[in-house]
Amino acid sequence: MVAGTAGAASARDDARDNRNRAANVIYLLGDGMGRTHVTAARERYYGTDGKLSMETLPSQGFISTYAVKKLSGQPGSKTFQPNAVTASAATARSSGVKTYNAALGVNATGTVKPTIMELAKKSGLRTGNVSTAEITDATPAGQLSHALARGCQGPVYSSAACQDLAITGTALPTTDIRVTPIADQIARNGTADVILGGGLGRFDAVDEEALTDQGYSVLGSPTTQTVATKTDLASASGAKVFGLFNTGNLTIEKTKQEKPTSAEAQEPTLSEMTSKAIALLTQKASKGESKTKKGFYLQIEGALIDKRSHANDAAQTLGEMKAFDDAVKIAKDFAAKDGNTLVIVTADHECAGFNIIEKGTFTNAEASAPPANVDSGNPANNSTPIRPRNSKDATRSAGIINGAGSTDPKNFGPATFRVPTDAAHVVDGSPEAGLWLSYLSGNHTGADVPVYAYGPGSDQLNGTIDNIALFGIVGHALQLVS
Amino acid sequence: MIAVSGLALSGLIVWGVNAAARTAHAPSAPPFAVATTLPGLAAPTGEPQLASIARMHPTTGAVVPAAGPFDDRFVLQDLRFDGARVTGVVDVTSDVSEVLELQVLAGFYDADGALLGTDRFVHHLTDDGGTDPTTGTPQEHTAFSIAVPAEFAGRALSVSLGVPVLVNE
Numbered sequence: 001m002v003a004g005t006a007g008a009a010s011a012r013d014d015a016r017d018n019r020n021r022a023a024n025v026i027y028l029l030g031d032g033m034g035r036t037h038v039t040a041a042r043e044r045y046y047g048t049d050g051k052l053s054m055e056t057l058p059s060q061g062f063i064s065t066y067a068v069k070k071l072s073g074q075p076g077s078k079t080f081q082p083n084a085v086t087a088s089a090a091t092a093r094s095s096g097v098k099t100y101n102a103a104l105g106v107n108a109t110g111t112v113k114p115t116i117m118e119l120a121k122k123s124g125l126r127t128g129n130v131s132t133a134e135i136t137d138a139t140p141a142g143q144l145s146h147a148l149a150r151g152c153q154g155p156v157y158s159s160a161a162c163q164d165l166a167i168t169g170t171a172l173p174t175t176d177i178r179v180t181p182i183a184d185q186i187a188r189n190g191t192a193d194v195i196l197g198g199g200l201g202r203f204d205a206v207d208e209e210a211l212t213d214q215g216y217s218v219l220g221s222p223t224t225q226t227v228a229t230k231t232d233l234a235s236a237s238g239a240k241v242f243g244l245f246n247t248g249n250l251t252i253e254k255t256k257q258e259k260p261t262s263a264e265a266q267e268p269t270l271s272e273m274t275s276k277a278i279a280l281l282t283q284k285a286s287k288g289e290s291k292t293k294k295g296f297y298l299q300i301e302g303a304l305i306d307k308r309s310h311a312n313d314a315a316q317t318l319g320e321m322k323a324f325d326d327a328v329k330i331a332k333d334f335a336a337k338d339g340n341t342l343v344i345v346t347a348d349h350e351c352a353g354f355n356i357i358e359k360g361t362f363t364n365a366e367a368s369a370p371p372a373n374v375d376s377g378n379p380a381n382n383s384t385p386i387r388p389r390n391s392k393d394a395t396r397s398a399g400i401i402n403g404a405g406s407t408d409p410k411n412f413g414p415a416t417f418r419v420p421t422d423a424a425h426v427v428d429g430s431p432e433a434g435l436w437l438s439y440l441s442g443n444h445t446g447a448d449v450p451v452y453a454y455g456p457g458s459d460q461l462n463g464t465i466d467n468i469a470l471f472g473i474v475g476h477a478l479q480l481v482s
Numbered sequence: 483m484i485a486v487s488g489l490a491l492s493g494l495i496v497w498g499v500n501a502a503a504r505t506a507h508a509p510s511a512p513p514f515a516v517a518t519t520l521p522g523l524a525a526p527t528g529e530p531q532l533a534s535i536a537r538m539h540p541t542t543g544a545v546v547p548a549a550g551p552f553d554d555r556f557v558l559q560d561l562r563f564d565g566a567r568v569t570g571v572v573d574v575t576s577d578v579s580e581v582l583e584l585q586v587l588a589g590f591y592d593a594d595g596a597l598l599g600t601d602r603f604v605h606h607l608t609d610d611g612g613t614d615p616t617t618g619t620p621q622e623h624t625a626f627s628i629a630v631p632a633e634f635a636g637r638a639l640s641v642s643l644g645v646p647v648l649v650n651e
Contacts, residue, residue, distance in 0.1 A: 105516075118515035137651065146516065151582040151606070151649040155551055157526035158647050160606040161583040174525045177518050189517040201551050210522060248555055248576050307577040307651065 020457030022342035022477040023295035026278075026331040027093075028054075029139055030324045032306025032351030035062075035450050040314075040356055041321035043435050047420040052321075053329035054345045057452040059461045063470070064448050065089050065349045068098040070166050072108040075466075089348035089467050090142025096471025102164070104138060105146035106178060110167040116471060117143035117191050119480040120297035126239075127296065128277040129192040132250040132270055132320075133303030134199025136182040139348060143299055144192055145185040146177050154183030154202045187211050193240050194280050194298075196273045200227050201247035211242050219243035230268035233276050241280055252304050254319040274300050274327040278334050295340075297478060300327055309351035312439040314415035315402055315428070317354070328452075335455050342456055342477045344470070347449035353440020357414060360431070363438045365412035366397035403429030414438045529602065530646040532587055539595030540640040545570075548589060548644030555648055567629040568641045574622045574650050581624060582607045585647035588628040590638035598634040603627065 030037070042052050067088040073079035074097060083101070091099045091106070095113035099106060106112055121127045131140040136153040152162035162179040163171045172179045186195065187207035195216075203222035211218050217238040219228035228243040236243060251264035259265060268276070281296040302324030308316035328345050335341035357363060364370055369390045396412050399405030405413045406429070416433035418426045426432045453461040457477045475481035534549040545561040545568060547553075554576075561570040568588050574581055584605035590598045603626035630638040
């Protein structure tokens with residue numbers, strides 16, 4: 001019976017849909033985190049037979065991250081123009097559209113697109129946005145704002161930073177949301193109930209007044225540029241909390257650990273911010289507060305993985321990976337206890353072509369010539385290049401960069417780190433250390449990034465998907481789209 | 483309340499997600515959730531200024547820094563003023579992979595230290611896939627040059643310099 005078949009199919013669809021629903025979604029972004037970042041951090045901190053917390057999540061796959069050119073259509077359209085350079089991933093995830101590299105919350109033709117966090121807020125979910133970067137930086141701002149240009153961060157408008165005539169033809173009026181400084185948007189649109197991170201310098205006295213008027217508990221003060229501290233965070237309460245702990249990006253964990261009495265060490269860790277954000281978003285409504293809490297949507301960003309990868313600083317990159325993975329554990333533990341939370345861990349793009357090289361070897365960047373290919377006489381290997389055996393170029397390879405070669409600014413040598421199975425006397429920066437790391441460049445790459453997931457609907461993250469599909473998966477889980 | 487004018491909003495509503503969620507064609511959502519008006523926000527009417535520049539009265543020949551919101555993120559170096567233009571270098575000292583936006587605002591003063599007027603240096607990194615080979619390289623070191631506006635020629639005897647716009651990552 002056709003009708004019966006259709007009914008059964010519909011019932012199966014309904015059952016599948018229900019399985020993929022979640023009360024809460026915690027979305028963790030390791031900015032710039034590629035597959036090798038994960039492997040290197042695992043080997044560094046837990047050994048080759050260990051696992052990061054993210055690696056223990058049951059669903060695993062990869063995500064493609066390409067952007068599109070300005071004025072491009074979406075995939076499948078005749079005007080689709082992919083761009084291999086990777087950024088704009090925040091908009092792909094949060095709004096489900098491909099866009100150009102500088103765009104936030106708009107597609108490649110400049111049309112405003114709602115974000116998952118806006119939809120969640122509108123539907124009555126509680127919302128949180130946490131980052132170790134300035135909260136106006138691309139990943140957090142991709143959920144909280146709509147801007148033609150990610151450089152339009154504030155505290156003030158400038159035409160060069162905010163307008164994009166290649167998209168709009170003529171300058172937009174300064175009342176248009178798309179050229180409104182991102183800090184001004186965040187302080188007024190109420191999209192996130194909990195806002196924790198850096199970037200106090202982007203906000204001013206008028207912003208603080210706007211936040212207070214909406215009921216935010218403001219930690220520190222934009223007016224006086226007094227940064228919040230982890231002590232402030234620990235005692236924070238209320239339905240809406242705004243706390244920025246540095247005028248710019250937060251301080252890297254390695255520095256805080258090495259200088260425990262510094263002012264920067266008073267910044268909370270990403271784990272501490274994650275724990276507090278979850279606590280604030282799950283607290284029971286007090287008298288006088290709205291009882292609309294149906295669940296929450298929380299985004300957590302470990303931003304400094306990317307920033308220290310740009311700098312090719314492997315020690316700091318690894319430290320930020322550990323800090324990010326510690327936050328993943330907080331989310332995972334909450335989800336395991338809650339039983340109705342989807343946790344997704346992924347990245348926006350890979351940064352710097354991070355590589356693990358075999359102990360004792362060297363990279364092309366250190367070499368006097370590319371690898372040998374002298375067997376062109378062999379019909380099985382007769383490709384064009386004929387090159388003699390290569391060797392290290394002393395002017396490009398002055399020793400281990402976090403060891404003997406640390407003072408040479410032109411040194412392309414590897415960074416080395418001890419791993420748990422190394423002998424007790426082995427130290428970082430020595431040739432005896434087991435983990436040898438190098439970088440391809442100082443910029444983003446086009447490599448697919450890993451994704452790990454746990455909870456209702458997480459099986460959709462197995463395999464390889466494109467980053468705009470994340471919008472549908474999260475939106476469906478929270479019943480924001482159907 | 484300020485109304486947003488000329489705003490393009492997608493009206494496309496596509497329902498039916500689950501199977502499609504794994505494809506490249508993610509579902510769209512209704513645009514109603516976007517806050518397109520920002521209550522109480524005054525629309526900017528021009529390029530940014532620095533209040534500190536108006537308060538300063540530098541002595542003849544001086545090139546002095548003016549306070550701005552990002553003073554903990556850069557240092558000004560190699561400052562020179564020859565009466566016709568002020569030059570120097572902004573070295574960004576916070577995280578840098580790219581300097582996306584930078585403005586250096588110069589205040590020019592007469593012999594009494596009274597502000598004559600301002601002009602600015604604007605750096606904007608085109609960020610559309612690095613198609614411009616001159617803008618794809620990380621920059622921490624940005625040289626600037628700001629000429630004395632023609633109407634103040636010969637009268638500008640000192641300078642203050644500040645940074646009202648800085649976006650780097």
